[in-house]
Amino acid sequence: MRIIRPDAFATQQWKNGGGVTHEIARAEDESGLIWRLSMAEVASDGPFSAFPGLERILTVIDGAGLILETDGGPIAARPLDPVRFSGDLTIHGRLIGGKVRDLNLIYDPKRIDGAVRLVDGTHPLHDGPVAALYCLSGRFRLSGEEIGSGCVAILDPAATAPKADPGATGLYISLQEVSV
Incomplete structure (x- = not known):
């Protein structure tokens, strides 16, 4: 297990000035990106x-949520309710009541x-060869290590x-290889 604390996230301002992305972890090879886990701070409406060619799962972790406007209709991203959508979509995000943070x-x-x-903590966590846990509140523990609020355990x-x-809550991220 590897614990990644928020001060180790790689932070980058958005070009449009509407927010910040904190990259937490990623896997890639010569063919390109396999997966990336990041957190975004969304401060204003925008693209x-x-x-x-990629898929996204966005989960609002702080704030009232977002409406993702797409050509196919709106997608509501509500707090702690993961939404899946194609990375190919053209999306304009609209804040529902102020700034949000989301895990991507x-x-x-x-x-x-x-x-x-x-x-x-009441459900089994492991269901894939690569997994991560983002601690939303409280603490999780494994092998004498503490996974505190805001930390990610690979x-x-x-x-x-x-x-x-x-009382602890978290987001469990599973990544299973697609069988051919």
């Missing part, structure tokens, strides 16, 4: 970056099947799942 999983759907779900597939302290 979303396109990720052609971007991945190559030809190689990976990604999922994000809310956990509180989990070893062979390890037992982290245990949640009472």
Whole structure:
């Protein structure tokens, strides 16, 4: 297991000035991006970056949410309710009541099947060879290590799942290889 604390996230301002992205972790090879986990601070309405050929799962972790305006109709991104959409979509994000922070999983759907779900320690966590846990509140523990609020643990597939302290919540990110 590797714990990534917020001060280790790679931060980049958006070109349009509407927010900030904090890259948490990524995997890539000679063919390109396999997956990327990041957090965004969205400060104003505006266009979303396109990720052609990739899939996205966005989960609002702070704030009232976003409406993602697309040619196919709006997608409501509500707090702690992961929404999946194509990185090919042209999206204009509209804030529902002020700034938001969201967790983003971007991945190559030809190689990976990604999922994000809310956990509180009452459900088993491991269901893929690569997994991560973003602690929203409280603490999770594994092998004497503490995963505190705002931290991300990249989990070893062979390890037992982290245990949640009472009241702890998190987002579990699973990445399974697509069978050919």
